[in-house]
Amino acid sequence: MREFLDKLQELIKKEEKFCVATVVRTIGSTSAKAGSKMIIGKKGEVLYGWIGGGCAESSVIDEALKAMKDGETRFLNLSMEDEITGTGMPCGGKMDVYIEPYLPNPKLLILGHGRIAETLCKLGKLMGFDVIVNDSLADESKFLDAKEVIKDDLNYDKIKVDEDTYVVILTMHKNDDKILKKVLGKGAKYIALVASKNRTKIIFKYLLEDGISEEMLREVNAPAGxxxxxxxxxxxxxxxxxxxxxxxxxxxxxxxxxxxxxxxKEEEKEVNLKEKVEVVGLRC
Structure with missing residues (x-):
């Protein structure tokens, strides 16, 4: 158990996605027992533990990858009736597995300062984002909810964007084009430009002339909101x-x-909890 907890702390510190799969019940002959745990990394690699190997493990990994994508937990009922002997789990058993994704907080990258930026920072913290403010004129006393305030990045070289990053650009039109070049095409979940319709057209026209494709510009939500x-x-x-x-x-x-x-006039429907249990076929 100590090794399990140490691995959890390591992954949380690195702010990496992962899933914990726990065997909660077994029926019949199974290799894993209730309480067995496995940690699955963001690429589907097994980082700790074992829940039976073979087709059972492959099926759990498949569902773990889905869980890390949509953020939803899963409760799987694995039937080993079709399991091939010798793959790690004998035929005939059944196993219930609970899969729980652990996702780092999404990042809200605010590029700019002013009252809109200050309010966004407060709202972002309330909504569970790790807020990063990048602006040379940002007053740190007005961004107390930010995880980080960057003021020494005039060329925006410290901008880091991934699939869990939400970008809001409100530089009062001083560096909009420069920032867009840095964040477009990097896989950001959301990119917003705070600008009027006319100003947006001017910026887009300039970027097109500078070699940015129309497809990349479609990533931008502008005007924002x-x-x-x-x-x-x-x-x-x-x-x-x-x-x-x-x-x-x-x-x-x-x-x-x-x-x-x-x-x-519509009759209330009773919720059948059994419908929420997903029966998954083994992937061998």
């Missing part, structure tokens, strides 16, 4: 954060009353 008729800096920040949450969770941005209309 959802249509809330926002007027104040705080309202604008809220509209941008709403768009970020929509992107992160796969929402539509539509009013819930349109999507989940209340029908007083």
């Amino acid at each position: 959802l249509d809330l008729e926002a007027k104040t800096p705080e309202e604008i920040a809220l509209s941008i954060m709403a768009e970020i949450i929509m992107k992160r969770r796969g929402g539509t941005g539509r009013p819930l009353m349109e999507i989940k209309k209340v029908n007083l």
Whole structure:
């Protein structure tokens, strides 16, 4: 158990994605026993433990990769009736496995300063983001919720973008084009440019002339935010954060009353918990 906990701490410190698979119940003849654990890394590699090997392990790894992608836990019922003898688990047994993904906080990269940026920083922390502010004029006393404030990066060489990064550019149009060149095509989850429609056209035209493709420019959400008729800096920040949450969770941005209309004549449906248990075929 100590080795298991040490490995968890190591992965958490590195801010890496991983899954923990735990055998919660076995029926019949199985190699793994209840309580057996396995840690699966972001590429599907086994970092610790064992839950039976063979087809059972392959099936759990497949589901772990899906869990790391969508952030959802899984409860698997693995039946070994079709298991080939000699692959690590005898025929006839059944095993329930709980898979729990551990994901580092997504990053909110704010490039700029001012009241919109300050409010975004506060909202980002509340929403569970690790906020990084990169701007030479940023007042650290106004970004107390930021995990990091970078002020010595005039060429934006310290910008790090990955699939869990949300980028908001609000430099008051001083370095918009320079920053976009740094973040486009890097796989960011979301890129927003705080600019008017006309200003956006000017920036896009310049970038096209500079060799940036139209396909890459489609990554940019500009003007940024959802249509809330926002007027104040705080309202604008809220509209941008709403768009970020929509992107992160796969929402539509539509009013819930349109999507989940209340029908007083509709009978309530009972929730069958058994439907939430996924029976997975073994992958050999």
